[in-house]
Amino acid sequence: QQQVKQSPQSLIVQKGGISIINCAYENTAFDYFPWYQQFPGKGPALLIAIRPDVSEKKEGRFTISFNKSAKQFSLHIMDSQPGDSATYFCAASKGHLYGQNFVFGPGTRLSVLP
């Protein structure tokens, strides 16, 4: 119940295209769903996050879509750029008061071709 499943494992997109990464979870107690971007040799960096009271959140070219009933959420990268090439992790967290442990998906390696 603590798992977060993520797909695809890797993704190749042409410059200007849309990148879509999907995640699914089981534990309905999760109340915070962030996406992280990680470049080689660096720690993950928070990209965008959503709470279950909204179905969509957009920040620039990045959008999270959240489907509470299906227990799924996805990251959409519009107008994908070569600089977006990185590994993306979805995560889920519970414990609003104390920011308790995150459960991470296995990651998606995105390559955006110029």
Add this chain to the structure above:
Amino acid sequence: GAGVSQSPSNKVTEKGKDVELRCDPISGHTALYWYRQRLGQGLEFLIYFQGNSAPDKSGLPSDRFSAERTGESVSTLTIQRTQQEDSAVYLCASSFSGRPDTQYFGPGTRLTVL
């Protein structure tokens, strides 16, 4: 630098030796997290500190792993009698309590056990 720092950046050790990994969180961040990331894989939660207390040690893989935090600041992760399967990047992150959206990661320590 105002970010999370970790030292050493790289550590090569022989099987059976003890190692200590250090994390300096962002000043004022009361929550601190340790994760392990094996090559090409997602992040595995190890332990979470709230202040100097560790309310959640559920991720520590064995009794060879321990961690402490002092002064609501620096944390050290100690691995005793290292094994080859301990080889991974160990990531530290910190945040304000109850604010997982403020979680920032350090660059990690790459541990190689020969």
